[in-house]
Amino acid sequence: MTTTRPAVASDAELDHWRTVAERVAATLGEDALERDRRGDDPTVELDLLRESGLVDLLHPAEFGGGGGHWQSALLAVRILSRTDASVAQVLAYHYINSSNIGFAAPEADRADWYRRTTADHWLWGDSVNPVDPDLLLTPADGGFRLNGRKRFSTGASSGDVVLAAARIEGGDRDGETVFVVLDHDRAGIHYLGDWDALGQRLSASGSVDFVDVAVDPADILGSLGDGPFQNLITPGIQLAFGNIYLGIAEGALEQGLEIARARKNSWFLSGADLYRNDPFVQRVVGEFSSGIAAVEALADRAARRFDETVSLGDAVTAEQRGHIEIEIAKLKVVSTDLGVEVANRIFEITGSSSAKASVGLDLFWRNVRTHTLHDPVDYKKLEVGAWELNGELQPLSLYT
Incomplete structure (x- = not known):
């Protein structure tokens, strides 16, 4: 028998996992560029996820897991994406893959799957x-x-x-x-x-x-059934994607700000003493920071609503599943645009010297450009438009 828990994460829960994720992200950030260039499988990095407890975050506490919610898990994915989006992707997919214990396994088998998973801190590929x-x-x-x-x-x-x-x-x-x-x-x-x-x-x-x-x-x-609850797996993974893209944008802006603040000169036509005081640099930063804040708000709202929907279990209706899919499709659209835009244009505030391979600012663009091709974002725009215009929902699939 599972214990009753709140449908959504508390502030204390979110603060705990935020702290854990930030600590892991800082460690990953120490050599993210070097590891990216080697291109090795992330075996050591996954040990870090196991030791931190992030791997078990979503599993029920009564079976040895962290007892956390999707909002906490996706916040962790976002934070890791700021420094190492590759490892964040593996963690995000682990959350989706292992959540099939709850979505797809017969109820009588779930306790055994959870216990085996948490006993050895399995990472699910x-x-x-x-x-x-x-x-x-x-x-x-x-x-x-x-x-x-x-x-x-x-x-x-x-x-x-x-x-x-x-x-x-x-x-x-x-x-x-x-x-x-x-x-x-x-x-x-x-x-x-x-x-x-x-x-x-x-x-x-x-x-x-x-x-x-x-x-x-x-x-x-x-x-793989056709029930609305079981098929929450698709909006779940799309929600993870939105948080990866948002985290990449946050990481790109953070590194860009560090570079801009450290520059000791300015463009000779600007009239400013330092790049950080150039009005055009400030304009771009203001644009990026505002966009990130807006997408963060949508991501947090979508994650909270996803938790609420998941908490309904088999009582989830097709309409409720459709509504959360549309909410998350909106996030996919704006997070894709934001991630690609920030990672591409961040060089506008950092100057030509930041294009050196040793700086590694390109890592953000390479990561977001690669993963945003997972499935065409234009079809997510169509999903939203068809709903808004005609109240049409897409058929259940691993993409919609």
Whole structure:
């Protein structure tokens, strides 16, 4: 039996996880650029997430977790994105992946999944990418064999377990699509290490091959159903994206301000003694700071409303699920625009010397430009417009 808890996070809870995340972000920021250039899988960095408690933040306290809310988890993702958006992405996907215990697992199985997850502080990677052909599960030896390839498997190569979506072919469950949870070193799983994007280089998002992987019935977490509650997973991950983009914008502005404040001269036509006193520099900073404040407010509101919706459990209606999807689509639109704009134009207040590779100011743009291509933001604009004009909601999917 689970204990009753408030539907939304308290100020004390948010303050606690803010402090934890800021401490972790400061550590990650010490060598983020150097690690990005190496492009290694983030194994050491994930140990930092485990030790801090961030990995277990969302899991129920009665099963050894942090007992936190989505608003706290997404605030942590945002804060980490200020210094290392790659690791923040892995953490965000872990929250989404492991939350399928609550969204997809049969109620009788959830306690066991939570206890196993928290006992060893599992980091959940994924191999779910819906635009790839389905992985196939075929009945064999009282269980199944899993075969296929998935690209963009974030966190899979460096996490403790891999959440994979696969379609059963044959047997009593023919045609059913299920989530399976497999330990990282399961025989037949091959991590290809082919992630070579210009940004999010440490997100461990390479392809995974599954070759005759033995899957026990106990490895099946649950089915991918069409109920509104189970399909809250999509607005959840889009909400995480919005916080990643917002955090990148915050981090870019923070580093830009440090550079601008440290400059000892000014543009010769400005009439100002220092760059920080140039009215054009101040104008850009004012524009960015105001935009960030507005998107922060929307992100916090959306996260709080998401917690309220999740707290309804199976009582969530299609209309309620649709409303939170629209709220989060709005965040996706403005956070994308803000993140790309700030990371691109921050150089306007820092000058040509800030374009040196050693400064690393490009890291923010490379990260946000890469991840904002995950799914077309124009379709999120259409979702919002169709709702506002005609009251139309999009069909349930892993993207809408």
